[in-house]
Amino acid sequence: MLTTTEILKKVRELEIKSKKLTSDLFTGEYHSAFKGRGMSFKEVREYYPGDDIRFIDWNVSARFGHPYSKVFEEERELTVMLLIDVSGSSLFGTRNGRKKDIATEIAAVLAFSAVNNADKVGMILYSDKIEKYIPPKKGKQHALYSIRQLLSVESEKKGTNLEAALRLFKNTTRQKSIAFILSDFIDTNYADALRVASNKHDVIGVKIYDKMDRRLPSAGMLRVSDAETGKEKWVNTSSKLVRHHYENEFFRISDYCNSIFKKSGADLLHIRTDEDYVKVLQQFFISRNK
Numbered sequence: 001m002l003t004t005t006e007i008l009k010k011v012r013e014l015e016i017k018s019k020k021l022t023s024d025l026f027t028g029e030y031h032s033a034f035k036g037r038g039m040s041f042k043e044v045r046e047y048y049p050g051d052d053i054r055f056i057d058w059n060v061s062a063r064f065g066h067p068y069s070k071v072f073e074e075e076r077e078l079t080v081m082l083l084i085d086v087s088g089s090s091l092f093g094t095r096n097g098r099k100k101d102i103a104t105e106i107a108a109v110l111a112f113s114a115v116n117n118a119d120k121v122g123m124i125l126y127s128d129k130i131e132k133y134i135p136p137k138k139g140k141q142h143a144l145y146s147i148r149q150l151l152s153v154e155s156e157k158k159g160t161n162l163e164a165a166l167r168l169f170k171n172t173t174r175q176k177s178i179a180f181i182l183s184d185f186i187d188t189n190y191a192d193a194l195r196v197a198s199n200k201h202d203v204i205g206v207k208i209y210d211k212m213d214r215r216l217p218s219a220g221m222l223r224v225s226d227a228e229t230g231k232e233k234w235v236n237t238s239s240k241l242v243r244h245h246y247e248n249e250f251f252r253i254s255d256y257c258n259s260i261f262k263k264s265g266a267d268l269l270h271i272r273t274d275e276d277y278v279k280v281l282q283q284f285f286i287s288r289n290k
Contacts, residue, residue, distance in 0.1 A: 007151045014108040014147055021278060022112045034078055034178055034202065034288070043071050078119040078178060079136045082107050082146075083165045085183030086155040087127040088227035092210055095274035099208045102273050103182040104150055106206060109281065110180055111143040125150060126165035127158035128228075133168060136177075157230045160186060166193035170200075178202045184209050185257040186228075195264045203266040204284075207257060210273045214250045216243045 044057050047067035060068040084107055090100040107123070114121040115138070122136030123146045131153050134146050162183065169179060170193070179201050197203055216237045225232045236242055261268040269284055271277045 007148055010151055011144055011147050014105065015112070015144065017105070018108040018112040021109050022116055044068050045071055078114070078117070079173065079175065080110065080114040080119055080121045081124065081136060081169055081173060081177055081179045082110060082121065083124045083126065083162075083169060083179060083181045083183075084150060085127070085160060085162070085181075085185075086125050086131055086150075086153045086158075087160040087186075088155060088157045088229075089160070089184055089186050090155060092213070092227055093273050094210055094212045097273060099184055099210060099273060100155070102208050102271065102277060103206075104147070106182060106208075106271075106277055106281070107150060107180075108143075108147050109278075111146060112140075115140050115143045121146065123150065124165045124168055125153050126161060127155050128161045129158075130164060130168055131155070133172070135172070157228060159228045162187050162190040163193040166190060166197050170197055173201065176201055179204070181205045182208060184213065186253060188256070191260045191263070194260055194266060198264040198266040203264070205257070205261055205266060205268040207254075207268060207270045208273065209250075209270070214247055216246045218243065 044060050045068065047056060047061075047069045051069045055070045057068050057070050084103055086100060090103065091098050093099050093101065096102070111121045118138060120136035120138050121143060123132070123134040124130065125132040125134075132149055134149060160183070162181070162185070165181075173179075179197065181203065183205070185205070185207050194203065216235075219237045222235050222237050223232060224235050258268060267284070269280055271280050
């Protein structure tokens with residue numbers, strides 16, 4: 001458990017890093033990757049050849065004796081919700097930090113990208129239950145508060161229930177929003193909830209996994225513990241069959257996740273803890289603009 005001093009120091013470090021990334025790398029890309037809620041009236045100006053005649057303001061035109069057009073602009077204000085898995089398995093990691101550490105960095109980048117675009121940002125932190133719900137608001141101080149809460153959450157030996165988080169998101173978010181789900185998706189039974197959420201909202205999954213989630217090292221007999229249940233057992237990692245079954249289970253979970261997101265019409269990104277998540281996010285934002 002981090003002390004208050006350590007949390008504040010970490011928040012400051014994340015703020016500095018995220019600020020640089022959002023200003024240097026994501027300028028314009030985040031903004032154009034997501035559409036606003038629609039068009040709103042801005043002003044009336046004199047008609048120019050080529051203007052859509054449907055937008056002529058006939059009352060103003062009659063008053064001044066020549067045509068005037070209504071001008072509209074995109075309603076840019078968006079709500080970004082970050083659904084973050086803080087279950088026991090998020091504490092695992094062998095390269096560049098734990099999965100939760102990578103998720104926290106990505107959450108900070110997304111939160112500050114939203115703040116820079118005057119969008120609202122909120123969080124749902126979940127394990128096998130809802131750990132914390134932070135309603136969406138604007139502003140840097142709210143983003144910093146949200147990141148502090150994420151760093152403070154204790155998640156040892158807790159399972160995963162994405163369905164509950166998606167259900168809360170649906171029930172508390174009325175207008176169309178953007179939802180990023182940061183998780184390793186070692187979970188089941190969230191297909192229906194994801195489909196319902198994706199029907200109304202723009203949902204993007206970010207699957208964060210570690211190199212050792214896929215492959216066991218050949219290191220002889222090891223006593224291992226399940227991060228979410230606490231159950232312990234001995235595993236012969238020297239056995240090719242054991243390592244083969246372990247890798248197959250990783251692909252089974254990945255295929256299940258890929259299939260559910262595809263059927264729901266939601267996007268899914270894959271980020272390994274030792275890879276550059278910045279490049280993955282950049283490529284995603286750019287692909288949205290094509």
